[in-house]
Every structure is written in C-alpha cells, then in structure tokens.
Amino acid sequence: MHFQQSGPDAGAGDPPPGRAGSPRTILMVDDHVLVRAGLRSLLGQRFGDRFPLAEAASLSDALAWLKDHAHEVLVLLLDLHLPDTRGLAGLQLVRQLHPSVPVIVVSGLQDARIQDEAALHGAVAYVCKTGHEASLHALLERVEAIATGVGPPRAASPPRAARPLDDRLNKRQVQVLELILSSHDNQAIAHETGLSLGSVKNIVSSIFLVFNVRSRAELIGLFSN
Template identity: 60%
Template sequence: MPELRLRRTILSVDDHELVRVGLRQVIGQHFGERFHVAEAHSLEQALRFLEERTDEVFLMLLDLNLGDTRGLAGLRLLSQRHPRLPIAVVSGSNDARVRDEARAHGAVGYFCKTGDTGDLKGLLDTIERAATGADAATDEAPATHGDALARSRRLRPGIRLSDRQVQVLELILGGLDNQAIAAETGLALGSVKNCVSTVFLAFNVRSRAELIGLFV
C-alpha cells in the first residue's frame, strides 16, 4: 500500500507547452489534488526524469513526435527501459494504422489531441485505471522471441521459416523498422523487404501491427 500512495505522478511528455498546460488543467479539473502532473519536453528529458523518480510515476502521457524522436521509436525505447510503466499516447495524428501499431507496441491507450469528447473520456478513464493498478504490468517474466516463435508454430502448425527469416521476425517483434533491420543484419534493404514479405505471408498478415498482435 505505501508504494501505491507514492505513485501519484503522471508524466506528460510533449514538446508543445500549450498541450502540456492543457493536459495539466484537464487532469486538475477532473481529479483535483489526487495526482501530480510532471512534464518533459523531450524524450531525453523524460528518460532523465524516470532515472531519478520512476518510483513516483504510475502513468506516462506520450506524444509520438518530439524534437528528438519521431513515430514509434520513443514509445519502443521507453517500453524497453521501463516495461512496467503504462504509457498512453496523446498524439496529433488520428491515423488508424498508427493507433494500431502503438497499441501493438504496448500503449495502454491512444488519444487524439484534436479528438472529440470520446478521446477525452477515454483518457480520463485510462488515468483512473492506471491509478488503481488496473493497467499495471504483471510480475511474469517477459516472453523471449524464441518463445514467441514457438507460440506462433502452435498457432500455425507446420510453419516454415529460414534462419534469416526467423531473425527478421525477431527484429520485427522487437519493434525495428526495415531500415533498422538492414543495419542490424547487414542485409540490403531490398532483401529485408523480401524477408518481411515472406514472414507476413507465412502468418497471413498484412501489417506489422497484425503480426505483433499474434504474440501479445
């Protein structure tokens, strides 16, 4: 119980001050003095804050496009370094594909800054659930990519992938895009694309989000 009382901080990460101020005001209006809202304007600043005060934070509100990161890279890095911290994305994009991929990478919610009252209600509900521990990570050890591959074979018996395709699958599950996979493996970008297409075909999916969703 003492640990729950300490975790009353929401970390709002956005490079636009007006957005941070707006979120702080909305949270204050709905929750009063229950929570403290800390702020960071960059991924680097958020990481420094968590290094020093991670035990206080029960939820992060993260913009995907910051001055020092773009797209899902920031979400992936934060999830890797702080796997037990729930992260809700608050983004200017209402792209369904981005929303699905963010959720596939562990986001507990995705809310559009320019959305309707449904986005606002969803955000407030997510804050309440995170505060009560409903979205907290379990104590189970994270599955390895090898475990994920074994599960995939149970999902689709008889699946056949080469060693290289298995390696690409593992990197996709780790959140890497094609360019990063090419750098990691030393393959040409065209070869990476061919491997990714083969993996998609093997699992009968059309996107990274669908593929990752098989292993969640």
C-alpha cells in the same frame, strides 16, 4: 525538465517523495506548450488533489527524469512527435528502458494502423488529442482506470531485450539507439548529434555488442517484437 506538484504541502518544483509500490505521478511528454497547458488544466481538475503532474518537452528530458523516478510514475502520457524522436521509436525506447511504466499515447494522428502498432509495442491506450470532448473524456477515464486498478494493468515487459537498459547503455548510446530506431543512418545521426562520422560508427558498433546483434535490421527487430 519541468515538474509541477499539486497539493497544499508541495514545494514549488520539488518532486514528490518516491514510494516503491505506490506510483502516483502523471508524467506528460509533449513539446507543445499549449498542449501541455491544456493537459495540465484537464488533469489537474480531475486528479490534482490525488496525483502530482510532471512535464517534459522532449523524450531525452523525460528519460533523464525517469532514470531516478520511474517507480513514482502512475502513467506516462506520450506524444509521438517530439523534437528528438518521431513515430513509434520513442514508445519503443520507453518500453525497453522502463517496462513497468504504463504508457498512454496522446497523439494528433488518427490512424488506425499506428494505433494498432502502438498497442503491439506496449501502449495501454491510444487517445487522439483532437480536443473533442469524447477524446478528452476517454483520456481521463483511462487514467482513472489505471489509478483505481480496474483498467489495464501496469504494462507487461516486452518479450525480448526486456532487462532495463540503464545499466547497459550510457547517455550517448541511448541517444544514438533512439535515432537508429527512428531510421536515421550514420550520416544523419552525425548531423543530429554533432559527432563525427567515425564516432557514430564506433557507438553503433558498441550498441551492437551490447545487444549481441550484427546489423541494424536485427537490432530494430529486438524492439519491434
């Protein structure tokens, strides 16, 4: 996890002091170094003297940091294609773990269907990172609107399974849940995690118990509504 804080009093690599009720960090989650560098420059020029920036190259890194710092986040900028998640599964998991954190999807996918689905899953905005001036301007204006309180409110809680999961799932269970939501079967999860097939089956069963479901379809349905 890489953290960058702006401001003359910022210590290199030190996170800003958390202040409940006063979210102030912009968290960028993207695995491409050049994309993060571009966003860092763009956001720094507009918000550098107001909000520190945090960066993560994977969803797991972002979730690890959010576990203790979610209350500090003004907005999370999320790519849909990361090393450890694909499609809307990452958005779904962030929304379930941290329903109060506003998420703006920043993706290279210009697909109206995906944009609509992202909105249904709780994204407050969807911006295409095409590099066009209009897209970049739209991103800045969305962040500004959230910062000033005149844009989308802090994201509403999902209708089901809305209680934060940090106290219900351990790190390995969260990892397996994420892969289930990405449509991985048990064999694929075993390959991805390095676990034995038997261990994967046991973890999947424990996740079913946590959410009181009896099938993958039922579990995925909790995160799709």
